[in-house]
Amino acid sequence: DLAHYRLQVRVDRGGHLDVTAEVTFIPLQPHLRVIRFALFPKLRVERAWDAQKTPLPFLQVDEEEGNALAVIFPEPLPVGVPRTVFLRYGGRGAVRPSGPGNYILVPEARSTWYPNNWQMTFGDRATFEIIFAIPKDHMIVATGQPRERVPETSRWTSEWPITVAGFNVGLFQTRQRSEDGIVLEVYTNPTEPDEIRRVQLLAEQLERQGIRLELPMGSLTTSGLAENMLVEALNAVRIFTRYFGPNPYGRIALSQQPAAFFGQSWPMLVYLPYTAFLDGTQRRALGLPVRFSEFTDIVGAHEVAHQWWGHIVSWKTYRDQWMSEGFSDFSAALYLQFAFHADPQRRLKRFLDFWKNQRELITRKALLGVNRTSLEPYRVGPLILGARLNTGRTTGAYERLAYAKGAFVLHMLRMMLRDPRAPLGEGDDRFIALMREFTRTYAHRAASTRDFQRLVEKHMTPEMDLEGNGRMEWFFRQWVYGTALPHYVLHYWLRPTPDGRYRLWLKIAQSRVPDDFRMLVPVYLDYGEGKLVRLGMATVQGNSSVETEVTLATPPERVLLNALEDVLCTKEEKATK
Numbered sequence: 001d002l003a004h005y006r007l008q009v010r011v012d013r014g015g016h017l018d019v020t021a022e023v024t025f026i027p028l029q030p031h032l033r034v035i036r037f038a039l040f041p042k043l044r045v046e047r048a049w050d051a052q053k054t055p056l057p058f059l060q061v062d063e064e065e066g067n068a069l070a071v072i073f074p075e076p077l078p079v080g081v082p083r084t085v086f087l088r089y090g091g092r093g094a095v096r097p098s099g100p101g102n103y104i105l106v107p108e109a110r111s112t113w114y115p116n117n118w119q120m121t122f123g124d125r126a127t128f129e130i131i132f133a134i135p136k137d138h139m140i141v142a143t144g145q146p147r148e149r150v151p152e153t154s155r156w157t158s159e160w161p162i163t164v165a166g167f168n169v170g171l172f173q174t175r176q177r178s179e180d181g182i183v184l185e186v187y188t189n190p191t192e193p194d195e196i197r198r199v200q201l202l203a204e205q206l207e208r209q210g211i212r213l214e215l216p217m218g219s220l221t222t223s224g225l226a227e228n229m230l231v232e233a234l235n236a237v238r239i240f241t242r243y244f245g246p247n248p249y250g251r252i253a254l255s256q257q258p259a260a261f262f263g264q265s266w267p268m269l270v271y272l273p274y275t276a277f278l279d280g281t282q283r284r285a286l287g288l289p290v291r292f293s294e295f296t297d298i299v300g301a302h303e304v305a306h307q308w309w310g311h312i313v314s315w316k317t318y319r320d321q322w323m324s325e326g327f328s329d330f331s332a333a334l335y336l337q338f339a340f341h342a343d344p345q346r347r348l349k350r351f352l353d354f355w356k357n358q359r360e361l362i363t364r365k366a367l368l369g370v371n372r373t374s375l376e377p378y379r380v381g382p383l384i385l386g387a388r389l390n391t392g393r394t395t396g397a398y399e400r401l402a403y404a405k406g407a408f409v410l411h412m413l414r415m416m417l418r419d420p421r422a423p424l425g426e427g428d429d430r431f432i433a434l435m436r437e438f439t440r441t442y443a444h445r446a447a448s449t450r451d452f453q454r455l456v457e458k459h460m461t462p463e464m465d466l467e468g469n470g471r472m473e474w475f476f477r478q479w480v481y482g483t484a485l486p487h488y489v490l491h492y493w494l495r496p497t498p499d500g501r502y503r504l505w506l507k508i509a510q511s512r513v514p515d516d517f518r519m520l521v522p523v524y525l526d527y528g529e530g531k532l533v534r535l536g537m538a539t540v541q542g543n544s545s546v547e548t549e550v551t552l553a554t555p556p557e558r559v560l561l562n563a564l565e566d567v568l569c570t571k572e573e574k575a576t577k
């Protein structure tokens, strides 16, 4: 168990890293003499010593052989007694220069640039004090709270034990905004990363050859949209604070990294791809496909959400990791619902399109595995298998399911907990109470799927008690531990009655499921112009159907199943005379 780090880090312009690390750990097993760590292989250890300044022998495998490092103590360490080891190491390759003033802490080194738990490079929570020395004019942003921040040196401390530590360095411009006890910062590079620079050089060549380009190639910089990013993050934080509770870290820094397709969230520090800071015209100029906006629309909100899902609450084992990615993608959908656009109709459409896309990712045949065989991802296995869903035959399945199906699990719970009488976008009181209790109970700790299930059971409605035992076992068994995906067919007719009202008959058939599969299936009346009323939820079990008749005062334009993508399913709706 790693408890505390004190790291003194020097970064130079060439990306060379020089570190003195003081690592305090608590031996949990008896007879331990050899303490193992994971350290990025390009960082080589020079010396190791103990608190009495006695040199300690160490072994570090060759660079090509991986990240294993072991420090050897002269006698077995007593269980439960904190010990400190000092290490001096350094090298090039963990931080890579990527254009003027741009650097990247390479993804492979993100959690092993310091000596980390070799069995778990993410999630062995520890407190950190990190002191940086950086080149003149450069800025650094790191996990933790900044203290004594002066040019060329700064000190960062974390009050809470955090899952992982990191930093981003560069010739940054910053913007800041604070609200409700949380400080938001954006760090952008005013100089282009090499990747953008290459496109510009090509454009300049073409222009010299007399080919005029209509695209704004000269202004491909990211600082212009820094303000947008700040507003986007501010909105995301407001929404997540309301739904999930306050963020105890009190700060989030969003920093640009010279990578186009890759975002990552460390505690208090988000790494965003530079493409997230470009507008649509600029993205087209770079040749990025239009559907790429699917990614850039939500990458900021998704990464901000990881502050709650992954950091404030982390996951216990690989079986629970779906909650981190799934809940973050769900959170991005909340962002789309409330903040994507000023026009409520466009927001609602974007929100529903998001869920349709997720459903496609889960149900459409996709090319998976090294042999690229065509398979529906949901058939590969249940969420609870985590990264083990990816085998040689099914690589890519885990990513689709953890994000998309994981998000759907939470969306289905939200829809069942929702007060159907409330207008769209309201009525989430029960869901909010559940999520806030979840983050409050497991703040700065790891939670499991079962831990979450127990809290859902505390907040469930009587209608959700499909097995009559006050438990949500049925739901988790089907959607987290199971692979079924129901198909629904709705038949209905609507006829005027002699007393001037309307008779609605409807029948819902459920199929393609095991016999004990049950679900609450909502029926909506669509009155047009976005006016959608939930008539009720039908309980259907196994491959069977239910039917009902009701009298309505005014006739809807249409009757719909799952109008808010309430249930992950495929469906058909048929009106008859």
Ligand SMILES: [Zn+2]
Residues within 6 Å of the ligand: 302, 306, 324, 325, 328
């Ligand atoms: Zn993620």
